Amino acid sequence: MAIDCEDQELLEGFLAETTELLEKLDDDLITLEKSPDDSELMNRIFRSIHTVKGASSFLGFDFLVKVTHKTEDVLNRLRKVELSLNSEIMDVVLEAVDLVKTLVADIKDGEIVERDIETVISKLIPYLSEGAGEASVLSPAASATRKEPAPAPAAEAPVTQEAALKEAAEALEEAAAAAQEPAAAKEEPAKAAPPPQPKAAAASKEPPKQPAAAKGDELADNTTVRVDVKRLDDLMNQVGELVLERNRMIQLHSDFQAGLDISGFTDDFGKLSKRLNFVTSELQMQVLKMRMLPVEKVFKKFPRIVRNLARDLGKEVDLQVFGEETELDRSVVDEIGDPLIHLIRNALDHGLETPDERLAAGKGRVGTVVLSAAHEGNQIVISIKDDGRGIDPERVSKKALDKGLVTEDQLASMGQREILELIFLPGFSTKEQTTDLSGRGVGMDVVRTNIRKLNGIIEIKNDLGHGSEFILKLPLTLAIIQSLLVEVEKEIYSIPLSSVIETLRVSTRDFHMVGGQEVLKLRDSVLPLLRLQQTFDCAHAGEDRETCYVVIVGVAEKRVGLVVSRLLGQQEVAIKSLGKFLANLPGIGGSTIMGDGRVALIVDPMGLIGGGESAGVRKSA
Secondary structure: OEOOOOOHHHHHHHHHHHHHHHHHHHHHHHHHHHOOOOHHHHHHHHHHHHHHHHHHHHHOOHHHHHHHHHHHHHHHHHHOOOOOOOHHHHHHHHHHHHHHHHHHHHHHOOEOOOOOOHHHHHHHHHHOOOOHHHOOOOOHHHHHHOOOOOOOOHHHOOOOHHHHHHHHHHOOOHHHHHHHHHHOOOOOOHHHOOOOOOHHHHHHHOOOOOOOHHHHHHOOOOOOOOOOHHHHHHHHHHHHHHHHHHHHHHHHHHHHHHOOOOOOHHHHHHHHHHHHHHHHHHHHHHHHHHHEEEOHHHHOOHHHHHHHHHHHHOOOEEEEEEOOOOEEEHHHHHHHHHHHHHHHHHHHHHHOOOHHHHHHOOOOOOEEEEEEEEEEOOEEEEEEEEOOOOOOHHHHHHHHHHOOOOOHHHHHOOOHHHHHHHHHOOOOOOOOOOOOOOOOOOOHHHHHHHHHHOOOEEEEEEEOOOEEEEEEEEEOOOOEEEEEEEEEOOEEEEEEHHHEEEEEEEEHHHEEEEOOEEEEEEOOEEEEEEEHHHHOOOOOOOOOOOEEEEEEEEEOOEEEEEEEOEEEEEEEEEOEOOOOOOOOOOOEEEEEEOOOOOEEEEEOHHHHHOOOOOOOOOOOO
16 A cells, blocks of 8 residues: 655655664664663663654554554553563564564555554563553554553653654654653544554454564665764855855956966966865865764664574673774665674674583683774774684685685695685585574675675684684775876776885896796795786887886785886876676776876776686775
8 A cells, every 4th residue: 555645754754763763772672681770771762662653643654653552561661660671571572673664664665565563562462561452552543542551651641743743853852852742732633643443453454474574674764864064064165165266267267368467377377276176175075074974873783683693592692892983985884784794693603602612611601792893094994803712724624625615735835814714715614504694604705795896805813712803994985095096008097095005116127937927026025916918908008118117906915016117196086987888897996087088997906816806996876
């Protein structure tokens, strides 16, 4: 059934505010389970559900009112200490919140889907006070004339239209909620929702379907970003500065065309260029800040995931989260969720031992998983660290050999880090029986592929018997990068500066062939070389040089020297997509347009080092 809402702006406001409230609920509820005496947290959770109920009733979403009303009643008994919080109650409340997310997602999709809400409500009713089974609120009009299942404080009085609108638009901060709700009228207008229907009839209309819990994860609106008003003011100021410089440029051009005194034209134009460069850089920074989101948007769903997994696996886990305020581009935020979920599951399933195993190893019963984020230069570093059993390199080697992923000769030449990276190979798994939860290798190749698509890298630190750590290094934004411009036989290429370790000017006589691979002896190591002229099939410019330049690039611990004709200097470039036709070119991740209008291809070091698998430097969405 399609949603018919006369005020589309009000509906969009409801969806935005409700989504924001629900996104925070999972994290708050898991925190409450650990700190049941935190009355402030309990009240915040209660108000969130109450706000959703009030706004839903005003818009006539009676199915949402039913679920949120019963959930609110259970939360009210908990906050009045009429119930003691335990895992069973929390399971039911979380299931109810999942259903609310699903129902809101249905509204967002523009269709009212008939779902089995009575199953969840029937699980909530046993935790209500006596007589609650008969007190089912089917609509705001009905709720105004019937008693609440439990003695309700003033804050639980039915809300007026004005209060509901305020809740939908502002999500009611604590002080506003306390001031608004006691003043609510004793009766809500009947037109706020359809007439009440008997409970049995409502139940018979709905087929017994399980709520699509996964749909709740899609509540976040990927088409909008909340922006601080101060950032908008700063942006407007920079646009004003840009307008002034534009006017100055027009005036200079007009004077030049009119043949007026242009003796100081060169100096004036030089000053204008510097000023334009400064203002444009500031404007760019302000726009990037507007696209930035805290990584908390991704992190806040992990406490719920860890709680559920720990119970399924029979393990006791303490999840510690740090740096959730760290900001990065929304395009990166949208892409890192799935890889992080898999790594978290991997840490619980494979990394942490059971309580008995930990005690036998001299550890505490409760395992620890630390999820952290921090800025490091122009990158964000995300770490997933556990204090479990670690990764056994011998077991990894044996499994890779048994599966035919490597040969004995290859293993003999590998260091420990290279052996650990075998878990990223497709089809690798150290587990004898695969599960739906995770697997070191079951999907780990997908994790690395997804990180590479973000032009990031993943590294492993391992301490056998004491735990392991997976470190993700990601760019802050996918739209603009610092690059090193190089010339290869009169063609210009851009190399991301984040991958450049150093540059050298060397004689071609210092190059040697070892096992069919051209190499350069660099200090105490041998550096493999890659001639970009041959890699990209550049036409020979007819110049035979005795010296050339080598740009040393690195991905994780791997190093390779890119042989180029000349170094042109560093420059900040905007990444442009090559389109579907030229997507996934080995070693090429995008393009940019130079100041003179020429197109320069952006080199993908990860694709070159990884044997042709392009990491895909992408244009930001």
